[in-house]
Amino acid sequence: MSERLAGRVAVITGAGSGIGLATARRLAAEGAKVVAVDTNEETGKKIAAECGGIFVKADVTSEADVANMYKVAFDTYGRIDIAFNNAGISPPDDDSILITGIDAWERVLRVNTTSVF
Structure with missing residues (x-):
């Protein structure tokens, strides 16, 4: 795989299954640092570990959860380059x-x- 996304940070909601899961895997394979966001903690932690990223448990209908999701991403990586609102x-x-x-x-x-x- 190429490293065309090396150093980029991708926040992916709904990363625990389906399109979000496939996207997390693909972006990680392209070198992105993945912030896997999901309501299912077990699945989210698993995909974050698989992608070498971090997991944030969040319900995208909660403004507080969404604010925390971005705060964790910024606190961890200092930036966000890709926001894939997939949930x-x-x-x-x-x-x-x-x-x-x-x-x-x-x-x-x-x-x-x-x-x-």
Whole structure:
């Protein structure tokens, strides 16, 4: 792999699975320092260790968690070059919109849309 991202710092939300996990692995392989962010501590710590980075447990719907996520990244690495706002969810059990309650739907919107604001 190339080192074209050597020295760059990447904060990746939703790094514990799917696209976030694949992105963390790829950016680390390209030389980036990865800040793996997820709500699942066990998975997040595992991917951070695999990528040679750090883990921050954060719920992207919490302003305090997001502020802490960036604080930890800055305190650890002194900079952020890449912010991959990837965290996302679907309704519980992938329920049909016809049976998804308003609270569940509002949580989906907070994670998938509002959190990147």
